[in-house]
Amino acid sequence: MFVLDYRSKLPIYEQLQTQMLKLIVGGVLKENDQLPAVRTLAMELGVNPNTVQKAYAECERVGMIVSVTGKGSFVSNPAVSMQLYMKEKFKELKALIQESIEYGLDPNIIINAVTAWCEKGEWDYDPTQSSH
Amino acid sequence: MFVLDYRSKLPIYEQLQTQMLKLIVGGVLKENDQLPAVRTLAMELGVNPNTVQKAYAECERVGMIVSVTGKGSFVSNPAVSMQLYMKEKFKELKALIQESIEYGLDPNIIINAVTAWCEKGEWDYDPTQSSH
DNA sequence: CTTAATGTATTATTTACAATAATACAATAC
DNA sequence: GTATTGTATTATTGTAAATAATACATTAAG
Structure with a gap:
């Protein structure tokens, strides 16, 4: 296990x-x-x-x-754990994105990547490749 | 420094x-x-x-x-460092999101949060609060 | 050429902390 | 009462980062 x-x-x-x-x-x-x-x-x-x-x-x-x-x-109660997990993950996510933007990453490129991954399931999508 | x-x-x-x-x-x-x-x-x-x-x-x-x-x-050449930084951050971002979804986080909530943060600059946006 | 400042390399030692070891104690089930 | 469980304590070991003390190599400055 x-x-x-x-x-x-x-x-x-x-x-x-x-x-x-x-x-x-x-x-x-x-x-x-x-x-x-x-x-x-x-x-x-x-x-x-x-x-x-x-x-x-x-x-x-x-x-x-x-x-x-x-x-x-x-x-x-698993709800407690789920809440812990969500809080933790969104905290990490926000920190990561905030820092990335602070250091020059284009917010739109981030949104595009996240959308491609989350909404379309395009896990191959690579925002660092110019073809996109 | x-x-x-x-x-x-x-x-x-x-x-x-x-x-x-x-x-x-x-x-x-x-x-x-x-x-x-x-x-x-x-x-x-x-x-x-x-x-x-x-x-x-x-x-x-x-x-x-x-x-x-x-x-x-x-x-x-800073371009080398920028490339390193982008690759690193997007790799972290993808891994984080992939895992989050795998463990039950709603992809749409993730997109909403990222959009609020990136596009609207609403850094107070908290996807773990029900009011949104 | 000499000297000083730099990066690089080596070996040994120290330190911090995770992990182990060996017990002992406390609460519960049967 | 015995066994199983969680909990607590103290000491020891192992590992990797960090320190310490040098030595060597290259470059710039005079």
Whole structure:
């Protein structure tokens, strides 16, 4: 369910948190689904239980899951995660676009590219190629 | 000219490289402008010369600057940096949007947001607020 | 030619932090 | 009461960035 990239600069616990968010937002993990026990997941992934614990703790802190000693960890309302995800993505998107324009990218070219990608599904569209 | 964030996860040499790119693309640094000497900049920033050297070396590798032993380091053709910058930003933009859609964000909401931001300059526009 | 300033290279050390290891404690289910 | 679960603590290890200290190479200036 979780896949790690050991070459990544991102710490394992952050990778787990990010994947948890995507699993919930993507509907793979549904409300009240029980997550693997800390020790179990650590064993499966071949990492230390403390690393999984850190990921779970952070997921709980932001409201993605709920952990109860003796019972286990469970997915909380996916709407919370979806809201987190949207906020995060739109924040990234806005920052990226704002900076790009600040440094000289043409706003119209950006709109054209985003439209081609989003509306027409033309993922091959490359605004850096003059032919467009 | 360069400002460091020691709390950042990004290594100092990467911060320097990113800022160099923006300074060139933003026109602050023009073609053939001489950059501060490795030792000078290191002194100014309070970091080790090796760290600055690493940043300069990477900037030269991608064609942003040219370094000559005994003479110094100089800004090369800004068009090269602009191309690098555009490629990089559009790559980030596409990846971000692709993932967002994959995890359920409405393409139309994305287009609306980008249009509001880019075309109308409505940087207050927040697609996560229902009123829009 | 000598000197100073520049970029470049090398080796070792330090530092920061993620990750591991080994336990212990706490709450719940059976 | 035992097992399973989450949580907490302390110490250790591993890794990569950053530092430290030099040395070398090229260029400009005199």
